[in-house]
Amino acid sequence: xxxxxxxxxxxxxxxxxxxxxxxxxxxxxxxxxxxxxxxxxxxxxxxxxxxxxxxxxxxxxxxxxxxxxxxxxxxxxxxxxxxxxxxxxxxxxxxxxxxxxxxxxxxxxxxxxxxxxxxxxxxxxxxxxxxxxxxxxxxxxxxxxxxxxxxxxxxxxxxxxxxxxxxxxxxxxxxxxxxxxxxxxxxxxxxxxxxxxxxxxxxxxxxxxxxxxxxxxxxxxxxxxxxxxxxxxxxxxxxxxxxxxxxxxxxxxxxxxxxxxxxxxxxxxxxxxxxxxxxxxxxxxxxxxxxxxxxxxxxxxxxxxxxxxxxxxxxxxxxxxxxxxxxxx
Amino acid sequence: xxxxxxxxxxxxxxxxxxxxxxxxxxxxxxxxxxxxxxxxxxxxxxxxxxxxxxxxxxxxxxxxxxxxxxxxxxxxxxxxxxxxxxxxxxxxxxxxxxxxxxxxxxxxxxxxxxxxxxxxxxxxxxxxxxxxxxxxxxxxxxxxxxxxxxxxxxxxxxxxxxxxxxxxxxxxxxxxxxxxxxxxxxxxxxxxxxxxxxxxxxxxxxxxxxxxxxxxxxxxxxxxxxxxxxxxxxxxxxxxxxxxxxxxxxxxxxxxxxxxxx
Ligand SMILES: Cc1cc2nc3c(=O)[nH]c(=O)nc-3n(C[C@H](O)[C@H](O)[C@H](O)COP(=O)(O)OP(=O)(O)OC[C@H]3O[C@@H](n4cnc5c(N)ncnc54)[C@H](O)[C@@H]3O)c2cc1C
Numbered sequence: 281x282x283x284x285x286x287x288x289x290x291x292x293x294x295x296x297x298x299x300x301x302x303x304x305x306x307x308x309x310x311x312x313x314x315x316x317x318x319x320x321x322x323x324x325x326x327x328x329x330x331x332x333x334x335x336x337x338x339x340x341x342x343x344x345x346x347x348x349x350x351x352x353x354x355x356x357x358x359x360x361x362x363x364x365x366x367x368x369x370x371x372x373x374x375x376x377x378x379x380x381x382x383x384x385x386x387x388x389x390x391x392x393x394x395x396x397x398x399x400x401x402x403x404x405x406x407x408x409x410x411x412x413x414x415x416x417x418x419x420x421x422x423x424x425x426x427x428x429x430x431x432x433x434x435x436x437x438x439x440x441x442x443x444x445x446x447x448x449x450x451x452x453x454x455x456x457x458x459x460x461x462x463x464x465x466x467x468x469x470x471x472x473x474x475x476x477x478x479x480x481x482x483x484x485x486x487x488x489x490x491x492x493x494x495x496x497x498x499x500x501x502x503x504x505x506x507x508x509x510x511x512x513x514x515x516x517x518x519x520x521x522x523x524x525x526x527x528x529x530x531x532x533x534x535x536x537x538x539x540x541x542x543x544x545x546x547x548x549x550x551x552x553x554x555x556x557x558x559x560x561x562x563x564x565x566x567x568x569x570x571x572x573x574x575x576x577x578x579x580x581x582x583x584x585x586x587x588x589x590x591x592x593x594x595x596x597x598x599x600x601x602x603x604x605x606x607x608x609x
Numbered sequence: 610x611x612x613x614x615x616x617x618x619x620x621x622x623x624x625x626x627x628x629x630x631x632x633x634x635x636x637x638x639x640x641x642x643x644x645x646x647x648x649x650x651x652x653x654x655x656x657x658x659x660x661x662x663x664x665x666x667x668x669x670x671x672x673x674x675x676x677x678x679x680x681x682x683x684x685x686x687x688x689x690x691x692x693x694x695x696x697x698x699x700x701x702x703x704x705x706x707x708x709x710x711x712x713x714x715x716x717x718x719x720x721x722x723x724x725x726x727x728x729x730x731x732x733x734x735x736x737x738x739x740x741x742x743x744x745x746x747x748x749x750x751x752x753x754x755x756x757x758x759x760x761x762x763x764x765x766x767x768x769x770x771x772x773x774x775x776x777x778x779x780x781x782x783x784x785x786x787x788x789x790x791x792x793x794x795x796x797x798x799x800x801x802x803x804x805x806x807x808x809x810x811x812x813x814x815x816x817x818x819x820x821x822x823x824x825x826x827x828x829x830x831x832x833x834x835x836x837x838x839x840x841x842x843x844x845x846x847x848x849x850x851x852x853x854x855x856x857x858x859x860x861x862x863x864x865x866x867x868x869x870x871x
């Protein structure tokens with residue numbers, strides 16, 4: 281029977297959400313193509329994780345090795361290459377995460393396995409694999425097919441598929457494979473985790489956030505933004521370019537490589553809505569977006585949208601908030 | 610330190626209205642402004658900084674038509690010493706895999722201690738070319754690199770993980786690093802720099818010079834074949850507020866007030 285491999289992702293003793301997102305989608309594909317769903321987990325002391333995976337997958341392959349205590353794409357590449365050659369899965373699925381991005385392209389090149397990255401949908405069409413992905417920061421969708429092969433590989437965008445536990449649980453068989461790593465990986469070594477220095481403001485605790493993006497154009501406009509936030513009683517948060525330019529500190533960044541926030545109000549000013557940003561703020565209770573581009577992807581996530589130059593809206597908004605506050609007292 | 614920087618000439622699309630062209634397989638590029646890929650801009654800056662500290666050379670390489678020379682000129686003006694442009698109509702339609710093959714064909718003939726490029730390109734967003742190229746060159750790599758500290762024969766790099774966490778790795782040189790935005794602050798180019806850059810030679814190579822076959826590149830040599838582009842379906846659409854800025858602001862305040870947030 282054909283197999284579908286899903287690589288489980290875990291860090292610091294925790295299985296990551298993406299793993300269950302992948303397993304849920306993979307299960308659907310496995311049922312459609314009559315394939316066996318197989319979760320693969322590499323690490324040190326991963327038997328508890330393997331049990332969790334067995335609720336989703338028909339088989340769980342575990343490789344235990346002290347050398348796998350922390351993720352190392354080179355170690356993963358060597359082990360997975362061997363497993364893939366042995367089991368010949370029709371499809372190998374990884375997350376488009378920091379780990380997946382590091383590992384998948386190199387693994388695919390080593391095996392000459394056609395790869396599509398950052399996909400948001402996937403389907404077998406006969407024996408070819410069709411994928412949907414995005415280009416130009418989410419402004420255009422692309423349907424593509426992979427070159428015909430026995431094994432395909434994809435990395436899947438985070439938070440694209442909603443995890444659902446199978447009912448009844450799959451009760452998969454856990455198979456432990458001895459580690460093929462004979463020596464330390466000397467060309468690439470994990471040293472330590474590094475946490476960003478603690479900042480002064482916790483945007484995850486704020487009730488109201490004013491999120492600013494590259495659309496604010498110039499550092500000289502920062503006081504205007506700070507003013508608006510203050511008037512609204514909100515905290516200033518931002519998209520990544522604002523941090524990259526050094527206009528706000530690291531801990532104000534919302535998104536996949538920043539913070540996940542869920543305020544009662546997220547007011548997005550001049551933010552296009554790239555998925556890495558959206559990941560961090562889409563669960564906010566009320567989302568209002570101001571962007572002069574009517575096609576900006578942010579409008580698919582906002583409750584209310586304003587297509588206008590933000591510099592025309594911000595001063596008026598500040599005045600109206602002040603008026604409303606005056607009426608109240 | 611001899612450093613190779615791979616750069617891509619891409620259209621700026623964040624604020625542009627995109628139209629899908631009649632083939633349905635690409636966007637209409639007329640009227641779009643092209644520039645160096647944002648992520649590559651940081652890679653170039655990092656390369657020049659390393660050269661300024663440790664000496665050596667920086668070679669910028671791009672694949673692209675004549676237009677993309679402006680991106681190479683920018684690299685030269687910023688401090689790159691040499692530039693190579695790979696160009697051939699047969700390269701069109703190349704995905705990350707075919708692109709890596711083209712880059713590999715030239716890079717394998719050069720001396721390098723480091724290869725730098727952006728973590729992804731703003732147009733295709735594959736985030737795959739770097740690691741594939743590293744595999745072909747059989748050198749270690751790291752992606753989403755936020756910090757590089759060089760020692761003798763090794764580098765310590767910080768990679769971004771999710772949620773603000775980073776990991777620090779030690780990597781043997783020569784190596785390939787795909788860098789994230791924000792690793793440095795790209796410098797402005799002086800007029801002098803631009804003038805000097807205009808005089809520098811850009812080496813141009815075609816398919817015949819790469820030693821690759823026609824079937825190695827373009828769509829034939831790719832893993833991924835684009836069938837069609839389309840505008841993303843609207844799953845949820847914001848309710849748009851219309852009027853003068855004052856009217857819109859008044860409506861926004863009403864909405865925010867109705868939730869008890871003012
Ligand atoms: C691995 C990785 C991790 C990442 N992590 C994050 C992350 O955690 N957080 C994050 O935000 N990004 C992240 N990014 C970057 C992300 O892909 C986008 O590049 C970024 O979110 C874009 O920010 P932006 O919307 O502010 O800028 P742009 O995409 O440049 O958008 C600017 C917007 O402003 C609008 N605008 C311009 N002028 C005006 C005006 N006068 N009035 C109104 N609107 C105006 C434009 O129409 C445009 O829509 C990550 C990328 C990668 C590759």
